[in-house]
Amino acid sequence: MSRGFSSLGILTLLFVCLLEPKIVKSENILGIFSYTFGSSYLLIEPYLNLLVQRGHQLTIISAVTHLPHIEGAHHIRVARLDQQMQDLLDYDYEFEVTKWMEAQFVSDYFFNCSKFVLEDPGVQELIHNKSVEFSMVILEAAHTDALYGFAQHFNAPLVGIAAFGSAWNIDFLAGNSAPSVYEPMSALGYSPGLSLLEKWYNLIFITEERLVERFIYLPRQIDLYKKYFSDGAASLHDIRRRFSLILINQHFSLGRVRSNVPNLVEVAGMHLAGQPDPLGDELRAFIEGAEHGVIYFSMGLQVLEKWLPPGLPEIMINSFKKLKQRVIWKWSDGSIANNTSNVYVSGLLPQREILNHPNVKLFITHGGLLSIIEAAHYAVPILSLPLFFDQFQNTKRMEKMGVARSLEILNISQEIVVQAIEDMLNNSSYKQRALDLSERFHDQPMSPIDTAIWWTEYVLRHKGADHMRIAEQEMSLMQYYNVDIISVLFGRIGFTVLIVIFLGWKLVTLATRNLEYRFNWLMVR
Incomplete structure (x- = not known):
């Protein structure tokens, strides 16, 4: 009897364990992802898959080609997002750009992303379907602000995903709008430093970005919001400050330590x-036949070969010919490796499995965030050739931790490339620090995906979890920045200074008048 009961108990336990992933309250969730690059979809695909596996009902708005079909989810595919990607592929990128040119380009790009989503027939049908309800809206946190209107329209908590890490604008959306000299959205022209003058420069730099956002990015997004969510009671400025949760694609062990509020x-x-x-x-x-190890060279999924400086491919292939190591190169034109026995070229490569192989000694990369994370995960030192946007800041953090070196892509030669590679391979400190970084990155209480799911469902359980937002949302600007306290502490001093200045001005005025009177009197005499 006891043996039978024991067997039954074990079977019941196994059955419960198998069902455990779905022992949550099923909720309707809307995911809106206007990405036109495949790398961003690489970030969210496992997250969306796991939400479905846990029993949630997902409706996903996305591009047609980049996000694979997720079994159990309802997809609304926006074909014009794919056209936006094609337009970007046809764009002739210039290396010599100003911050204003970059801001205008980014503004146009994200305006079109929002516009194409909102005017799509399938999306319009969803918006006007009175029977549809959602318990949460998940979307990219930055720049496509008009899409925040979905949260207002469906009266649902707003969750953001910061695919490119955090900056001052993400802090603002999460409610942490305290002034800071944290990193800007764009590194173009930004030079972080520790001196007082450099800190003032950084603050001015970020202030410029806030003005660019306010007067270039936002106005067009606000126009879209008003056009497609005319029944909304709240202004877009109010909605932007209602994020229940923002999942940031970064970790402090990777050299990006920030004072995060609870909903970041x-x-x-x-x-x-x-x-x-x-x-x-x-x-x-x-890979396994490489006696002296392997170097992996990839400029990522979203860096087009035509955007690279002229002559770079020739410099790289001639550099690789001088190495005793084998090289795996992600490049569309395989003929570039003709008569080069130590170079393997392919337009499509399994990057994670390459980096995971113990025979891979060095990763030459553009410094994209996913590539940086993967290099840290697999403990591979980095030689970076940053091109634009966040790649410069990502590279600087890796250099500071001693796991990377960088080269100026506009100022390299065969000699510079070969010397940099050989120096890194012959200096064991790069590999050791990469191992230390990898150990720190792996040492987390939960895996990143489990952390993302837990906090997502926490917001669902607590109906938006308003208690996670900083109290600044209920304070006036004067209270938040302690202007009332400053007034009490310094009011008397300031008032005294004003009185002294006023009396000094009066004395100078009286003295001047007296001198003028005496001068005039002498002239009359």
Whole structure:
């Protein structure tokens, strides 16, 4: 009897464990992702898959080609997002750009992303369907502000995903609008430093960005919001300050330490929960047959080869010919490696599995955030060739931790490339520091994907979790910045200074008048 009861108990326990992922209250969730790049979808795909596996009903608005079909989710595909990507591929990027040119380009790009989503027939049908209800709206946190109107329209909590990490604008959305000299949205022209003058410069730099956002980015997004969510009771400025949660694609162990408020949660490495593509037999044999190790060279998914400086491919291939190591190069034109036995070229490569192989000694990269995270995860030193946006800041953090070096892509030669590679391979400190960084990055109480899911469902359980937002939202500007206290402490001093200045001005005026009177009197005499 006891043996039978024991078997039944074990079977019941196993059955419960199998069902455990779905022992949550099922909620209707709307996900809106106007990305036109495949790398951003790499970040969210495992997250969305796991939400479905846990029993939630997902409606996902996305591009057609970049996000694979997620079984169990209802997809609304926006074909014009794919056209936006094609337009970007046709764009001739200039290396010599000003901050104003960059801001205008970014403004146009994200305006079109929001516009194409909102005017899509399938999306319009969803908006006007009175029977549809959602318990949460999840979207990219920055720049596509008009899409925040979905949260207002469906009266649902707003959750953001900061795919490119955090900056002052993400702090603002989360309610942490205290002035800071944290990193800007764009690193173009930004030079962080510790001196008083440099700190003032950084503050001015970020203030300029706030003005650019206020007068270039936002006005067009506000116009879209008013056009497509005319029934909204709240202004877009109010909605922007209602984020219940923002999941940030960063982690403090990667050198980006910030004073996060409770509704900012770091989930760098969330995309690593996805199943990596396997190494093919030919590529595996190439890696494992490398007596002196392998160097992996990739400028990422979203850096187009035509955007690279003229002559760079020739510099790189001629540099690789001088190495004893084998090189795997992500490049569309395989003919570039003709008569080069130590170089393997392919337009599509399983990056994670390559970096995970113990024979890979160095990663040459553009410094994109996902590539930086993967290099840290697999403990591979980095030689970075940053091009634009966040790549410069990502690279500087890795250099500061001693796991990377960088080269100016507009000022390199064969000699510079070969010397940098050989110096890094011959200096064991780069690999040791990469191992230390990887150990710190792995040492977390939960995996990044589990952290993201837990906090997402926390917001669902607590109906928006308003208690997570900083109290600044209920304070006036004067209270938040302690202007009332400053007035009490310094009011008397300031008032005294004003009196002294006033009396001094009066004395100078009287003295001047007296001198003028005496001068006139002498002239009359």
